[in-house]
Amino acid sequence: MLKLENIEVILGKNNKERKILNKLNFDVKDGEFALIVGENGAGKSTLFDAISGSIQVNSGKIWLSGQDITHTLQKHRAKLVSKVMQDPKLGTMENMTILENMAFAFKRGQIRGGEFFSSKHRIRTFKEKLSMLNIGLEDKIQELVSNLSGGQRQALSILMAILKESKILLLDEITAALDPASTDSVMELTNQILREKKLTCIMITHNLSQAIKYGDSLWFLKNGVFIKKYDKETKSKMTLAELSSKFEEV
Ligand SMILES: Nc1ncnc2c1ncn2[C@@H]1O[C@H](COP(=O)(O)OP(=O)(O)O)[C@@H](O)[C@H]1O
Ligand SMILES: [Mg+2]
Known part of the structure; x- marks a missing residue:
């Protein structure tokens, strides 16, 4: 299980400092596939940086499998956390x-x-x-x-x-650079592998159809904090239009 408690991240230097994650709470159970959506600049990738340890949090705690990893160095966290990013050129x-x-x-x-x-x-x-x-x-x-x-x-x-x-797989908009046909096949494949291997995974996506179809939970991030969470049953009954309107009203 991954648990984030009251995470604050402040980025930028001197008088340009900004709070990017603002007392954020989040949890994913073992074997869960969690999806995160949120507009550009909401802090989604920063959240992944905090989990992988590529940035240090200013306050709050991060727990992974019962271990407090808040101050574990990135090189040691690499054994626990794997990440795939948007650009296929970065992964290979x-x-x-x-x-x-x-x-x-x-x-x-x-x-x-x-x-x-x-x-x-x-x-x-x-x-x-x-x-x-x-x-x-x-x-x-x-x-x-x-x-x-x-x-x-x-x-x-x-x-x-x-x-x-690893204990957790982070996928940051992995289909954003792909054409529609490859998007569908990579997404199907990802889902199949996760389920077969019972992996714990968090995926950031801008694709609301994916958010309806895949995953066990769906989280809305805005201004560095989660403002809504839907479980699998609730979200999978929504139409794309319904989810889009929820997304726009937040
Ligand atoms: N190193 C940095 N210094 C200052 N601001 C940053 C830095 N990295 C990201 N930001 C800002 O933090 C905000 C959130 O960025 P990011 O987490 O990449 O958003 P998202 O992935 O949701 O689009 C953005 O406004 C971005 O400009
Ligand atoms: Mg991002």
């Missing part, structure tokens, strides 16, 4: 092959260093993982990532993010 290295990317992601997650299994076994394992995506990447492992489409790269980014075990 384009001048490396799919295999090299996977090996890199795998090594990064190794807890016991050293014993990297044999290359034959490694290729077989990576192919098995890639076949989970169901988009044929397992037959292209020697191909450079720069030859893949945005959707394929984003699917690979997600797979790489979950290669190492």
Whole structure:
């Protein structure tokens, strides 16, 4: 379980300081898929930075699996938190092959260093993982990532993010840079992987149709604080027009 209590984050220097997260409370249970929506500048990505430890909070507490991680350094939190961002180029290295990317992601997650299994076994394992995506990447492992489409790269980014075990997966507008068809397939794939592996995940999205269709909870962020939360049952009965009007009235 992830729990944030009264989180305050102030960014900017000297007299340009602004409170970006304002006594924010939030919680996600193990295995839950939580979705966050909110207008541009609401503080969504800042919230992820606070969870991953890339910024320090000014006050409040962050708990993960019963452990107080409020002041845990980012490099130590990396074992606990994985993140995929909007730009598929950030999640993968384009001048490396799919295999090299996977090996890199795998090594990064190794807890016991050293014993990297044999290359034959490694290729077989990576192919098995890639076949989970169901988009044929397992037959292209020697191909450079720069030859893949945005959707394929984003699917690979997600797979790489979950290669190492972590307590929570953060997805920040992962389909925002994709065309509509890739958006749908990456979203389906993401949902399927989360459910199959019972991962705990928080996803930020600007796409209200996704917010209705996917996830166990839906949170509205405004001016650095959550102002509404819908459970799965309530939100999945809403039409897009209804959810849009709720979104506009807040
Ligand atoms: N390093 C920073 N210094 C000052 N202000 C920042 C910094 N990073 C983000 N902000 C501001 O914080 C607000 C929230 O940003 P962000 O969390 O990226 O919003 P969102 O992801 O919801 O669009 C924005 O107004 C942004 O300009
Ligand atoms: Mg953002």
